[in-house]
Amino acid sequence: MGGLQVRLRLERPDFTLDVDLNVPGRGVTALFGRSGCGKTSLLRCIAGLERAPGGRVTLNDEIWQNAARWLPTHRRALGYVFQEPSLFAHLSVHGNIGYGMRRVPAAQRRVALERAIALLGIGPLLDRRPARLSGGERQRVAIARALATSPRLLLMDEPLAALDAARKAELLPYLKALHAELAIPIVYVSHALDEVAQLADHLVLMEAGRVTAAGPLSETLARLDLAVAHDENAGVVLEGVVGERDARWQLARLDIPAAPCALWARDSGLPLGQRVRVRVLARDVSLACAPQTATSIGNQLRATVEEIADDTHPGLALVRVRVGDSAHGGANGAGVPLVARLTRRSAHALGLAPGLALWAQVKTVALLE
Numbered sequence: 001m002g003g004l005q006v007r008l009r010l011e012r013p014d015f016t017l018d019v020d021l022n023v024p025g026r027g028v029t030a031l032f033g034r035s036g037c038g039k040t041s042l043l044r045c046i047a048g049l050e051r052a053p054g055g056r057v058t059l060n061d062e063i064w065q066n067a068a069r070w071l072p073t074h075r076r077a078l079g080y081v082f083q084e085p086s087l088f089a090h091l092s093v094h095g096n097i098g099y100g101m102r103r104v105p106a107a108q109r110r111v112a113l114e115r116a117i118a119l120l121g122i123g124p125l126l127d128r129r130p131a132r133l134s135g136g137e138r139q140r141v142a143i144a145r146a147l148a149t150s151p152r153l154l155l156m157d158e159p160l161a162a163l164d165a166a167r168k169a170e171l172l173p174y175l176k177a178l179h180a181e182l183a184i185p186i187v188y189v190s191h192a193l194d195e196v197a198q199l200a201d202h203l204v205l206m207e208a209g210r211v212t213a214a215g216p217l218s219e220t221l222a223r224l225d226l227a228v229a230h231d232e233n234a235g236v237v238l239e240g241v242v243g244e245r246d247a248r249w250q251l252a253r254l255d256i257p258a259a260p261c262a263l264w265a266r267d268s269g270l271p272l273g274q275r276v277r278v279r280v281l282a283r284d285v286s287l288a289c290a291p292q293t294a295t296s297i298g299n300q301l302r303a304t305v306e307e308i309a310d311d312t313h314p315g316l317a318l319v320r321v322r323v324g325d326s327a328h329g330g331a332n333g334a335g336v337p338l339v340a341r342l343t344r345r346s347a348h349a350l351g352l353a354p355g356l357a358l359w360a361q362v363k364t365v366a367l368l369e
Contacts, residue, residue, distance in 0.1 A: 039189040
């Protein structure tokens with residue numbers, strides 16, 4: 001079996017980490033949860049920085065840890081990016097990156113130094129010392145140093161946590177480039193839902209040292225039995241393609257192949273055919289039993305009710321619908337999910353129940369470029 005398999009139990013006086021987890025062999029898997037839920041402890045166990053006796057860690061069938069075997073961190077083919085860059089102050093950017101590369105024999109190098117530099121956009125910084133770099137630049141160098149070790153797994157522990165909003169915005173495009181171009185799994189720790197929405201393919205929710213749910217990003221975000229669906233910014237993330245640009249009204253049509261359906265959003269100037277991520281928040285979805293004509297809402301999609309659940313306020317309800325035509329939606333579980341937050345009175349007035357065919361109206365679409 002490919003990918004990363006982890007079965008660990010780490011006991012401390014006031015905390016127990018007990019995890020059984022499979023991570024896909026490519027893409028970004030986000031470990032998401034509140035501070036103190038065990039995300040960083042799990043990452044450190046995977047890296048061999050914490051020893052969980054009797055556990056098992058394998059990557060693409062290579063055993064890093066089991067009852068009879070323990071590989072120390074330096075023998076695990078991984079790169080680790082911490083919250084703080086921890087660069088060597090006496091070395092230049094080039095020297096810091098080269099330090100990581102020297103631990104890998106030339107014949108085993110899978111990531112060229114030039115590629116790591118290009119991916120992180122740090123070519124103009126190579127002669128500088130860390131003291132002359134911004135926080136975002138230092139973190140980009142730390143990521144390049146991790147890549148220079150030619151890892152088969154990249155672990156990232158809240159790499160944006162220590163940055164202000166401007167530096168986060170500076171670094172995010174480079175993290176997206178890693179996601180798009182690296183053919184290795186990335187495990188990304190975060191407690192910020194907006195980061196997860198932009199970067200993750202697979203979502204692992206953690207609470208009190210345990211995994212409460214794991215699965216593809218959008219389907220997991222749409223699960224009404226999970227706390228993440230009750231967040232103020234709850235919603236789903238869909239994969240799309242820019243299918244048309246309306247120059248007159250400065251709009252772009254975003255085709256969602258998995259439904260199939262299309263959503264209109266503000267035109268950001270992206271070329272036709274560009275792959276994009278679309279975030280649709282629950283508060284921006286309304287439901288109707290028939291298509292509406294006299295309305296300002298331009299996105300109206302055929303859908304089927306899948307589930308209704310209580311929200312955190314007794315006057316509100318969450319409704320998950322499946323968008324897609326008769327060949328793609330409904331009980332088959334294909335299509336794409338949306339979540340709507342509405343009053344319980346509205347749900348009653350519409351006669352909402354699982355299996356009901358209706359129209360989902362999407363007021364606002366956030367394009368995650």
